[in-house]
Amino acid sequence: MKRTIATLVLGAAVAMAANANAAEHTIEMLNKGEKGAMVFQPDFVKAEIGDTIRFVPTDKGHNAESIKGMLPVGFEPFKGKFGKEVILTVDRQGIYGVKCTPHYAMGMVALIEVGEGGSAQQAAAVKHPGKAGKTFAELFGLVAASN
Ligand SMILES: [Cu+2]
Structure with missing residues (x-):
């Protein structure tokens, strides 16, 4: 019993330390x-586990929505409202693909790589409408270059 408590306390201390370093x-x-026109800026972010990604609606009429097949396993899909901030705590390693719902086909997408980008191959195989495919091809090139 005593040992369990000690382990829990240590675990909490480690979690707090990790959190203090989160960017x-x-x-x-x-x-x-x-x-x-119609962009996430920057559209590629390399983050560490536990970091926060803040999507800021500098211009209204945009949102941030996760793309099916482009999230680490177990990460809850999300869809922001138009003109509203979205704050993600990226607590799982892997690739996070994000689109603006109305400007997806115009190539308004972003890619976040957390840790060493575990799910990159699977996420890169997802098909996209219009210009988004070209944008993602470029962004996955940055993932490969960053590892
Ligand atoms: Cu948009």
Whole structure:
């Protein structure tokens, strides 16, 4: 019994230490950015487990929604409201694919790699409408380059 309590206390201390080092990454939702019209900026973020990703509605009329087949196993799918901030705590290793619901086919997508991007191959096989396929091809190139 005593041992169990000691283990729990140690576990909590480790969790707090990890949390203290967690970084926050900001992604803006824009009508016009460095890469053109209707973009997440930046559209690629390399994060560590436990970091926070904040999608900021700098321009209204955008949202952040997870893409089916592009989340680590067990991570809850999400869909933000238009013009509203979305805050994700990326507590699982892998690839997180994000789209703006109305501008998906225009290529308004973002990719977050957490840790060493475990699920990259599976996520890269997902098909996308319009320009999103081209954008993701470019973003998965950044995943490969970052490892
Ligand atoms: Cu949009």
